[in-house]
Amino acid sequence: MREAYDQHGRLVFSLCMAALSNRQDAEDATQQVFTRAWRSREAYDPTRPLGGWLTGITRRVIADTFAARDRQRQLVDATAGQRQREDGQLSEQVIDRVVVHDALERLGPPQDEILKMAFVQDLTQGQIAERLGMPLGTVKSHVHRGLARLRTALEVNDG
Amino acid sequence: MAETAERHLTEEDLASIATGQAPGAEAVAHLRTCADCRQDLALTERVASALAEPITLHEPPAGVWAGIDRELGLRGDHDGAPVPEGDGTVTFLPRTQRRRWPVIAAAAAAGLVVGVTGAAVVAGLLAPRDGERETPPRPVAVGEAVLAPVTDRDVEGRAEMVAEPDGGLRLTVDVTQLPEQGYYEVWLRDEQASRLISLGTVSGRSTTLPVPSGVDLDRFPVVDVSQEDFDGNPAHSGVTLAAGAMTRTGDTGTAPQ
Numbered sequence: 001m002r003e004a005y006d007q008h009g010r011l012v013f014s015l016c017m018a019a020l021s022n023r024q025d026a027e028d029a030t031q032q033v034f035t036r037a038w039r040s041r042e043a044y045d046p047t048r049p050l051g052g053w054l055t056g057i058t059r060r061v062i063a064d065t066f067a068a069r070d071r072q073r074q075l076v077d078a079t080a081g082q083r084q085r086e087d088g089q090l091s092e093q094v095i096d097r098v099v100v101h102d103a104l105e106r107l108g109p110p111q112d113e114i115l116k117m118a119f120v121q122d123l124t125q126g127q128i129a130e131r132l133g134m135p136l137g138t139v140k141s142h143v144h145r146g147l148a149r150l151r152t153a154l155e156v157n158d159g
Numbered sequence: 160m161a162e163t164a165e166r167h168l169t170e171e172d173l174a175s176i177a178t179g180q181a182p183g184a185e186a187v188a189h190l191r192t193c194a195d196c197r198q199d200l201a202l203t204e205r206v207a208s209a210l211a212e213p214i215t216l217h218e219p220p221a222g223v224w225a226g227i228d229r230e231l232g233l234r235g236d237h238d239g240a241p242v243p244e245g246d247g248t249v250t251f252l253p254r255t256q257r258r259r260w261p262v263i264a265a266a267a268a269a270g271l272v273v274g275v276t277g278a279a280v281v282a283g284l285l286a287p288r289d290g291e292r293e294t295p296p297r298p299v300a301v302g303e304a305v306l307a308p309v310t311d312r313d314v315e316g317r318a319e320m321v322a323e324p325d326g327g328l329r330l331t332v333d334v335t336q337l338p339e340q341g342y343y344e345v346w347l348r349d350e351q352a353s354r355l356i357s358l359g360t361v362s363g364r365s366t367t368l369p370v371p372s373g374v375d376l377d378r379f380p381v382v383d384v385s386q387e388d389f390d391g392n393p394a395h396s397g398v399t400l401a402a403g404a405m406t407r408t409g410d411t412g413t414a415p416q
Contacts, residue, residue, distance in 0.1 A: 001231070006223060006391050013219035030219050031226040038231050053400035093209070100209035102216055106392060118178065119210035125178075144174035149201065149394065150206045 001038055008054050009034075014098045015055070019062045019090045049156040055095060062090050086156045090145075096154060103153035104146075111146040118143055168196045171352045175201060177207040246332075299325050300408045304382045307400035312336070314400040317344075318382040320370065328370035330358060334384060334401065337364065341388045346395060347379035349402070354379065355395055380404050 012033050015143050017025035036057050037044070044053055066089070110132065117123045117131070125143060129136040167175075176182050177200075190197055232268060252310055298321035306316040312394070316334035332345050343361035347366055348354060356379055359368040383402040385395050 001216060001227075002224075003391070005227065007393070009219045009223070011215055013223065014214070014216045017217045018214060026217070027220065027223050030223050031230070034227045035230050038227075076386070093212075094214070096203055096209040097212055098213040098216070100206055101214050105216060106394065108397075116213075118212055119207055122211075123212075140171065140174070143178070144170035145351075145353055147174050147177060147203055147206055148170050150210070151202045152354075154202055154205055154209075 001034070004037070004050060004054070005034055008051055011051065011098060011102045012054055012104065015064065015090060016097060017059050018094050021067060026063060029058070029061045029065050033058050048140050051099075052157045055099075055157055059090050078123065095157070099153055099157045100150050103150050107146055107149060111142045114139060114142045115143065115146045115150075167193065168199065170351055173200055174205045176306065208247070216260075219406070249297050267320060298329070301328065302376065302405040302407045304403040304405040305403065306332075306382060306384060306403045308401050309399045310386075314343075316384065316401055318405070320376075320401070320405065327372060328365050328374070330360060330382070331367045332382065333365045333367060334361060335364075336380070337384065343400065344385050344387045344395070346383040346385060347374065347376075348383050349379060350381060350383050352383070352395070352399075356395070357395075365384055376405065376407070383415045 009030070013026060013030045016029040016033075017023070020026050020029060033054060037054060040057075043139070044050075064146060102116060114128055114132070117128045118125065123131070125139045127135075129139045132139070166185070168189065172182070172186055176186070190200065301320040303320070303405060304318045306318060314334055314336045317331060318330055318332045320330045321326060324395045328340050330345065332349075334343065337343075338361075345358045345361060345366070347356045347358060347370070356371065356374065358370060359366075360383065380401055381404050383395075384400050385396040385398050387396050
């Protein structure tokens with residue numbers, strides 16, 4: 001369990017933070033994800049990736065948290081109008097972003113930096129090669145290897 | 160040649176399309192007929208658009224684990240200290256299952272086609288040329304590889320893959336040196352090291368590891384032994400100690416050794 005938490009804790013907590021935008025709620029939700037995972041471990045199919053399974057549980061916990069907020073809001077009617085509308089679930093795009101950026105951090109230098117330059121700062125591979133003083137071929141190979149590893153991360157998360 | 164449409168997209172092709180370059184006519188023709196490449200491209204494009212929108216990652220504060228530990232530890236105990244189990248850590252799955260999942264996860268990660276196609280490859284390798292039950296059940300050599308040293312530590316070795324009578328594949332890896340620190344991990348991969356399947360860790364000078372059934376050895380022809388640290392990161396460390404492409408011996412059928 002500790003291994004699962006060490007491996008996937010940041011992913012789960014980041015998903016909760018992105019969806020719930022409230023630190024305390026995200027902490028509670030993360031705790032729930034792992035306790036639920038432990039309690040329903042009989043239902044875990046070990047042929048499927050663990051990350052994807054935990055993401056599925058995270059989705060449900062987040063949906064439950066939104067449902068609880070809704071109930072709370074009905075009770076405290078006065079504040080209802082002030083809160084922004086929430087769509088009540090974790091979107092696929094947010095999951096992709098968290099999964100990909102979590103995996104990006106694990107790539108390590110210089111691959112993570114090169115991918116950021118290519119995709120976040122929108123630099124051409126020629127510009128990256130120039131800035132880093134690296135042969136263009138090396139930059140290219142970091143880009144395609146890095147993309148392959150991130151693709152693997154998404155694929156594993158899809159389950 | 161007429162076979163150009165058969166060529167799968169390389170990582171370079173996928174990267175250049177994902178970075179906005181128009182695919183060549185050849186690639187377009189191939190994509191029309193190849194579902195695997197279409198899926199790889201779709202995933203690569205998802206990666207590219209997710210990368211373009213950074214999102215803040217948050218490490219969970221220590222209190223979260225403490226809460227999980229407290230909540231799970233309370234069960235079957237009065238209160239307070241959780242009952243240590245085995246070595247004092249809480250085990251997530253029974254040990255045998257737990258050891259299986261990294262292999263499977265990595266296999267899934269590598270986009271391994273488990274199922275009809277892959278099974279057919281293995282079945283093809285195993286099918287005796289004549290007579291189905293005539294041959295006595297014994298392992299059949301499928302391939303071997305000489306693992307050439309890659310670093311100045313000069314670790315080298317060899318690997319042999321056999322198909323067991325029950326259809327399972329096993330890879331035996333012999334290495335000349337054992338790790339001074341960390342551990343060695345054995346992988347099947349493609350030439351570019353962009354697709355990898357973790358088979359397990361090296362436990363001695365000779366280690367036999369199960370290979371997931373259905374693996375397409377044409378897509379993962381290289382045996383790779385890597386140096387890994389105990390950092391909990393399941394990915395290849397990037398440090399290959401020894402590697403070599405496998406030569407198929409699957410067609411020999413009758414000749415032992």
